[in-house]
Amino acid sequence: MSDTICLHPQWLIPVEPRATVLHNHALVIEGDKIAALLPGEQARRQYPDARHLELPEHALLPGFVNLHAHSAMSLLRGLADDLALMNWLNHHIWPAEKKHVSDEFVYDGSMHAMAEMIRGGTTTVNDMYFHHEAVARAGLAAGMRTVVGCSILEFPTGYAQDADEYLRKSLAAHEAFVGQQGVDFRLAPHAPYTVADETFRKIIRLAEQHGLGIHCHIHETGQEITDSLKQYGKRPLQRLHELGLLTPQLIAAHVVHANDEELALLAAQGVHVAHNPASNLKLASGFARISAMQAAGVNVGIGTDGAASNNKIDLLGDLRMAALLAKAESGNPTSLNAAAALEMATLSGARALGKGDSIGSLVAGKQADVIAIDLSALETQPLFDPVSQVVYAAGREQVSHVWVAGKCLMQDRELTTLHLGQLGDKARWWQQRITGQLAS
Numbered sequence: 001m002s003d004t005i006c007l008h009p010q011w012l013i014p015v016e017p018r019a020t021v022l023h024n025h026a027l028v029i030e031g032d033k034i035a036a037l038l039p040g041e042q043a044r045r046q047y048p049d050a051r052h053l054e055l056p057e058h059a060l061l062p063g064f065v066n067l068h069a070h071s072a073m074s075l076l077r078g079l080a081d082d083l084a085l086m087n088w089l090n091h092h093i094w095p096a097e098k099k100h101v102s103d104e105f106v107y108d109g110s111m112h113a114m115a116e117m118i119r120g121g122t123t124t125v126n127d128m129y130f131h132h133e134a135v136a137r138a139g140l141a142a143g144m145r146t147v148v149g150c151s152i153l154e155f156p157t158g159y160a161q162d163a164d165e166y167l168r169k170s171l172a173a174h175e176a177f178v179g180q181q182g183v184d185f186r187l188a189p190h191a192p193y194t195v196a197d198e199t200f201r202k203i204i205r206l207a208e209q210h211g212l213g214i215h216c217h218i219h220e221t222g223q224e225i226t227d228s229l230k231q232y233g234k235r236p237l238q239r240l241h242e243l244g245l246l247t248p249q250l251i252a253a254h255v256v257h258a259n260d261e262e263l264a265l266l267a268a269q270g271v272h273v274a275h276n277p278a279s280n281l282k283l284a285s286g287f288a289r290i291s292a293m294q295a296a297g298v299n300v301g302i303g304t305d306g307a308a309s310n311n312k313i314d315l316l317g318d319l320r321m322a323a324l325l326a327k328a329e330s331g332n333p334t335s336l337n338a339a340a341a342l343e344m345a346t347l348s349g350a351r352a353l354g355k356g357d358s359i360g361s362l363v364a365g366k367q368a369d370v371i372a373i374d375l376s377a378l379e380t381q382p383l384f385d386p387v388s389q390v391v392y393a394a395g396r397e398q399v400s401h402v403w404v405a406g407k408c409l410m411q412d413r414e415l416t417t418l419h420l421g422q423l424g425d426k427a428r429w430w431q432q433r434i435t436g437q438l439a440s
Contacts (some may be wrong), residue, residue: 063123
């Protein structure tokens with residue numbers, strides 16, 4: 001039987017070119033790649049032996065790219081809510097992580113998050129956490145494209161004692177998965193306030209030696225900038241620029257507090273930004289200047305952050321929020337329109353990861369990372385503009401199908417690689433463990 005699949009949606013939204021909508025077209029998948037986009041009737045004639053899947057009330061679009069996540073923190077969802085960032089980290093999250101985080105915790109939490117992401121149409125995640133091999137194994141088991149960000153700090157955790165040990169473990173994990181399709185690695189210094197200059201220099205050198213990108217929280221809060229001025233006499237971005245960190249290989253998460261000069265610097269250096277609208281709101285970190293970033297020429301994608309600070313891992317919901325916040329922050333209702341927001345969640349994220357030539361849009365020759373959204377629901381009717389409807393009205397529960405590299409990970413809302421019941425049982429077990437109902 002042919003391994004060719006022809007998908008026949010009502011609307012095909014390739015993202016590239018921006019704002020394009022193809023009506024009554026088919027997308028042809030051969031193996032792991034997109035073979036063609038062509039009129040539906042032509043596809044039936046040209047591929048008579050293919051499996052033809054009718055999606056008569058659906059929009060077909062590229063899978064979402066979650067540009068900043070802490071997947072395993074799904075097991076800490078709701079543990080400590082309604083707190084400021086440093087209180088949340090120092091008094092709640094870091095103590096809980098020190099006590100409970102292990103290879104098993106990270107694998108179970110990552111699997112849980114990946115199921116949630118797949119059910120919401122996310123096909124690629126740029127992660128940042130500990131126990132890197134557990135994240136990679138979870139990604140392979142789930143079938144998601146997974147970029148494993150290897151967290152690096154100066155202080156001890158249950159995973160490592162100092163920056164050098166974090167780095168050794170990062171490189172060992174990377175070496176263990178070299179050549180494994182669907183898994184990539186990045187070095188992930190946590191933030192300017194948790195990583196020293198000499199460690200940043202080592203990270204830059206090792207990243208260049210091993211061909212790795214870098215992923216770091218930067219300018220997340222105003223306090224971070226105030227503290228940096230006191231300690232270093234300069235703002236964090238200036239310090240990182242002088243160290244040589246600001247390059248096209250860097251994904252800067254958050255960048256909530258940046259002035260015009262800093263946005264121009266980020267653009268000139270080719271730094272990519274992962275915008276996390278829900279987490280920024282929940283932690284009261286501030287309002288990132290997304291319109292100004294894009295006007296300056298900065299490539300901006302969207303991240304969910306972790307479920308402990310969001311509390312959903314819902315990129316479709318967050319891209320809507322990004323579009324609305326950009327309008328409010330800029331005072332311009334035309335800022336970040338629906339097509340531009342959708343591009344942020346797909347192609348811009350892919351470009352940030354250096355994967356813009358292979359994923360992020362529905363183009364012949366690219367990898368077949370594709371999702372279908374059923375727009376027949378009352379909540380998305382009547383329908384005048386499918387792009388606008390996806391961005392402003394659709395919910396993640398309307399994602400019906402997900403493919404990664406041509407493999408179907410969800411069909412008619414049923415996961416094919418993960419078992420929801422088992423994941424739920426694991427989550428409840430960890431809840432009891434964390435709350436002291438089970439022995440450590």
